[in-house]
Every structure is written in C-alpha cells, then in structure tokens.
Amino acid sequence: MKHSTASKLVAGLAAVLVVTSACASDREGDAVVSAGSPSAAGEAAPASDAMFGTLESPCGEGDATGATDQGVSDTEIRIGYGDDRGYVKSPGLNKEMSDAVGAMIDWCNAQGGINGRSIVGTDYDAAMTQANTVMQNACASEFMLVGHGFAMDQTAEQTRVACNLAAVPGFTVSPDAANGPMTYQGVPFPVDFANGSQWFQLAEMHPELIDKFDIVDSTMPTIISANTKVRSVAAAAGFKLKNCGVTLNYEGESSYVPFAEKFKECGVEGLWTSRSPVPGEFNFIKALDQVGIDPIFMGEATWYGDAVRSWNKESGLLDNLHSGMTFQMLENADSVPAVKKYVELVTEKGGKTALLGMQATSSFLLWATAAKECGSDLTRQCMINELSQIHEWDGGGLHAVTDPGSNMPATCGLVVTLSGADYAQAFPAETGTFKCDGRYLVATDRSTWSTDLGPDRVSTKYLNPNIIRPTS
Incomplete structure (x- = not known):
C-alpha cells in the first residue's frame, strides 16, 4: 500500500532532524575535550546552588517588571513548545521534546522563574500536518517558541516570519527554517555548513575503508538532498566512494537481495545510510547478510x-x-552531570528520555540564559540581541560546543558502536570526551541548500521589512 506524503516524510526527515551538531570555533588541528570542561566551553561556570551540569542556572527570583512585549507581564512569560506526538501513523513522534521542555519549565519556576517572572508554557501538538495551524495560534499569544520541533516546519515558516515570532527551536528540518530569520538553536543545523566529524573519525578508525565505502541512495527527495550533502562531506574527509549505483525505493522493495548482491559485486566494505532505522532499512540489512557480506554500516545519530x-x-x-x-x-x-540532571528532571515527571529531548533542553537553557540578561527589558528585540552574542554553548555539558549566535555547526564529535543491545563510545577512546578538529567543519555545495541565503546567511524567502534583526 502506498504511503501518504506525510508518512513518507516521517522517516525521511527523521534522518536530518537532529544530530550533526558540534562546536564551531577557531580551533586548528585537533583536540580531545571532555563534556562541560573549561576547554570545551570556555571558562568554568561559577558555583551556584542551582546548576545544570556546568551551567549556572539562569532561573531565579528577581524584580523584573513591565508588560514589555506580547506574552510578557509583570508576573509571567508565555512561551510555546511542542512536537508531532499526535501523528496517527507514528503516535508519540518526538514526544521526548515536549517532555523535556515541560520538565525544564517546572525546574525553572521552582527557582523563581526568570528574574521573578513565572514561565507559562503552551504545549502544541503539530501532529505532522498541522504545523501552520500551531504557528497561527502561537502567533496570537506567545512571546516566543522554545525547544520545539515540527517535522514539517516548512509549512509554518512563512507564518512565523510574518508575525515576528522569534524562536529557539530544538530542531529545524526545512532549509528556510534552518537558516530562518529570528531563529537561534542550541544545536544549529544550517544548510551551508556541516559537521563532518563522523567521516573524519571513521577514516581514523578504519583507514582501509577509504576507497571501499558507498552511500545507499533513495527515491525520497529529502534523502536525495541529504546524500548530496553527505557526498561532499565524505570527499572532504578523503573518502573515494565506489558509486555502485544502488538506489532503493523509499516505499520499499519486494526483495532487497538484488541490491545487496550489487553492493557485493561492487566490493563495498562500508555503507552509509541517510535513512532512519525503519523496517525497510532493517530488511535491507538482512539482505546484506543473506548474500554474505557484513559491511561497516554508518548513519546519523538517529x-x-x-x-x-x-x-x-x-x-x-x-x-x-x-x-x-x-x-x-x-x-x-x-559521569556527565548535565546528562544526569536531564534524566532526573524528565524521569521525575514520567517523561521519555532521548537525544531529541536533550536537544530541546539545550535550546530551553539557551533561551533562558538570554532572557535572564534582558531583565525588565524582556522584548523580542532584546532576546535576538542577546542570542546573537552567544558563540560558545554546550548546554552545561549535554553536547559538544556550538555557536548559536552565528548559526554554525560544530567541529567536534564522537562515534558510538553497537554490540547486541548495548551501545558504547568507540571514538575517541575515552568515554565522555569528544574529538575536535577544524577540518570537521565542511562547507556544503550550494546545490544542496534548496534556498537562497543573504550575506548574513539568513534565508531570503520570507523576509519582509519588519523582521527583527540584531542591533549593537
């Protein structure tokens, strides 16, 4: 049975939702850094009774006053967040994001809110196909959107920009949202640069695979675009892909054996997939085993x-x-205090813990850090000014250092492997560390962008004279 357009997008987009973030910096050469260490995030955070890993809590009592912007009063700050958990073909989709933001709001309010203003959150469910409806509702009442992630954000971006709804998403998918105006992410995923750490690190782990790797192509447009970007990253890391010419139908194949046979005849010993772990992908892996090959299988953090x-x-x-x-x-x-804190806060509320939840948590903390600096002058203009000045960010140690203010991906990463049901860090060797290298930051081919960027690297598609830009 053929899938609907929305169901096609679920797995295709999932591969690009999350996880190619890391630290944008001026580092040359390479270094191994610990999560949340001073070398990973600048100066060590000062001591505080309320910490999130190495980050001093931005929440607490205060005397901020004034109805300074939509959704802000003497006593409250209204923010929207959410996910696609109501999508009928994948119930609970990305629910870990709203679980995380809800837990963080409670954590922050227990300390006194932001400068004494309580945070009031609206938990939106875009259910995959309702992102624009959610955005219309948020435009009417929220101060900002924080820690959210909607797989079909391209349907809502024009509405968001038109109403000047500034955002700190947990993730973005569409090019126009990823490089959108008035948007800052704890873990940036722009269209024009990529974190190629996993390819460079695999080359160190398995140098014998440099000329024996290939990419599994697909008929899905989002995967075609993703694979084009991946090819440029692989080339930058020194890989000479075999280009065996294998393309899998996104909707599935009656048999994957002929495709596995073609890879075998081509002599591959390593394969990259931009797809998520869906049944069709598992069937393909079974076919590889049936024809007698066992290549290194590499994919994103999904x-x-x-x-x-x-x-x-x-x-x-x-x-x-x-x-x-x-x-x-x-x-x-x-061993990583920020991860421990995240797990404790979400589990305490009966929520789901997962990577996207940590990503939403990082964006919430980024938003709260900027909001604290604005004090009584809590306006969208002030928030954009503050967010644009944050250039080293690791969410208290949840992830490698990123540059939200410049919307740049990272130059750090690690590789995990699987044995049975157990994951383990394989590279770098020391658990809880990342390897950073300036070479990991790869400029992507303009043909993969699917949008036009201005000189400030902001998508020009929905720009209007009233958008809020950073001011000095």
Missing part, C-alpha cells in the same frame, strides 16, 4: 535509540553499526 537496540538484540546484524554523535550518551549519565 541510529542511536531503542528501536535499533531492540532489533539488534534479536538479530545481531548491526554489531557493525557506527553512528556519529555530538551529544553525550544517555549511558554516561553517571
């Missing part, structure tokens, strides 16, 4: 999760999985 863990526990066919990440593993909670 391959770090419970679905993959459960499938491999039964099959064992993904013990060769390598997944690139710029977040700390949840398994590191005992």
Whole structure:
C-alpha cells in the first residue's frame, strides 16, 4: 500500500532532524575535550546552588517588571513548545521534546522563574500536518517558541516570519527554517555548513575503508538532498566512494537481495545510510547478510535509540553499526552531570528520555540564559540581541560546543558502536570526551541548500521589512 506524503516524510526527515551538531570555533588541528570542561566551553561556570551540569542556572527570583512585549507581564512569560506526538501513523513522534521542555519549565519556576517572572508554557501538538495551524495560534499569544520541533516546519515558516515570532527551536528540518530569520538553536543545523566529524573519525578508525565505502541512495527527495550533502562531506574527509549505483525505493522493495548482491559485486566494505532505522532499512540489512557480506554500516545519530537496540538484540546484524554523535550518551549519565540532571528532571515527571529531548533542553537553557540578561527589558528585540552574542554553548555539558549566535555547526564529535543491545563510545577512546578538529567543519555545495541565503546567511524567502534583526 502506498504511503501518504506525510508518512513518507516521517522517516525521511527523521534522518536530518537532529544530530550533526558540534562546536564551531577557531580551533586548528585537533583536540580531545571532555563534556562541560573549561576547554570545551570556555571558562568554568561559577558555583551556584542551582546548576545544570556546568551551567549556572539562569532561573531565579528577581524584580523584573513591565508588560514589555506580547506574552510578557509583570508576573509571567508565555512561551510555546511542542512536537508531532499526535501523528496517527507514528503516535508519540518526538514526544521526548515536549517532555523535556515541560520538565525544564517546572525546574525553572521552582527557582523563581526568570528574574521573578513565572514561565507559562503552551504545549502544541503539530501532529505532522498541522504545523501552520500551531504557528497561527502561537502567533496570537506567545512571546516566543522554545525547544520545539515540527517535522514539517516548512509549512509554518512563512507564518512565523510574518508575525515576528522569534524562536529557539530544538530542531529545524526545512532549509528556510534552518537558516530562518529570528531563529537561534542550541544545536544549529544550517544548510551551508556541516559537521563532518563522523567521516573524519571513521577514516581514523578504519583507514582501509577509504576507497571501499558507498552511500545507499533513495527515491525520497529529502534523502536525495541529504546524500548530496553527505557526498561532499565524505570527499572532504578523503573518502573515494565506489558509486555502485544502488538506489532503493523509499516505499520499499519486494526483495532487497538484488541490491545487496550489487553492493557485493561492487566490493563495498562500508555503507552509509541517510535513512532512519525503519523496517525497510532493517530488511535491507538482512539482505546484506543473506548474500554474505557484513559491511561497516554508518548513519546519523538517529541510529542511536531503542528501536535499533531492540532489533539488534534479536538479530545481531548491526554489531557493525557506527553512528556519529555530538551529544553525550544517555549511558554516561553517571559521569556527565548535565546528562544526569536531564534524566532526573524528565524521569521525575514520567517523561521519555532521548537525544531529541536533550536537544530541546539545550535550546530551553539557551533561551533562558538570554532572557535572564534582558531583565525588565524582556522584548523580542532584546532576546535576538542577546542570542546573537552567544558563540560558545554546550548546554552545561549535554553536547559538544556550538555557536548559536552565528548559526554554525560544530567541529567536534564522537562515534558510538553497537554490540547486541548495548551501545558504547568507540571514538575517541575515552568515554565522555569528544574529538575536535577544524577540518570537521565542511562547507556544503550550494546545490544542496534548496534556498537562497543573504550575506548574513539568513534565508531570503520570507523576509519582509519588519523582521527583527540584531542591533549593537
């Protein structure tokens, strides 16, 4: 049975939702840094009774006053957040994001809010196809959107820009949202630069694969675009892809064996996928085993999760999985205070913990940090001014350092591998550290952008004379 357009997007977009963030910086050469360490995030955070990892809490009592902007009063700040959990074909989609922001709002309000103003959150459900309806509602009442993630954000971006609704998303998908005006992310994912850490790091781990790797192509437009970007990153890392010419139908194949045979005949020993861990992808992996090859299988951090863990526990066919990440593993909670704090706060509320939840948490903390600096002058203009000046950010140690103010991806990362149902950090060798290298920051081919950028690297598609820009 053919899928609807929206259902086609679920897995296709999931591969690009999250996880190629890391630290944009002026570093040359390479370095191994610990999460939340002074070398990872600038100067160490000062001591405080309320900490989030290494980050001193931006929340607390205060005397801020004034109805300074829509959604702001003497006593309250109204923000919107949310996900696509109501999508009927994938119930609970990205629910971990709203679970995280809800827990962070409670944590912040327990300390006194932001400068004494309580945070009032509206939890929106875009249910995949209702992103624009959500945006219309948010435009009418919210001060800002914070920590949200809507898979079809391209349908809502024009509305958001038209009403000057500034945003600090947990993730963006469409090019116009990723480089949108009045948008800052804890983990930036712009269209014009990419974090290529996993390719460079794989080259260090398996130099014998440099000329034996290939990419699994797809008929899905978003995956075609993603793979074009990935090819430029792989080339920058020194890979000479075999280009075996294998393209899988996104809607599935009656048999994956002929495609696996073609990869075998082509002599591949490593494969990249831009797809998420969906049943069709698992069937393809089974076919590789049936024809007698066991290539290194590499993908984005969407391959770090419970679905993959459960499938491999039964099959064992993904013990060769390598997944690139710029977040700390949840398994590191005992050794990384920020991860431990995130898990504690969300679990306490009965929520789901996952990478996207940590990503939403990072964006909430980024927003709160800027809001604190605005004090009584809490306006969207002040927020954009403050956010544009934050150039080193790691969410208190949740992830490698990023540059939200410049919307630049990172030059740090790590690689995890899977054995049975257990993930482990494989590179760098020391658990809880990232490797950083200026080479990891790769400028992408303009043909992959799918949007036009101005000299400030902001998408020009929906610009109007009234948008809010940073002022000195």
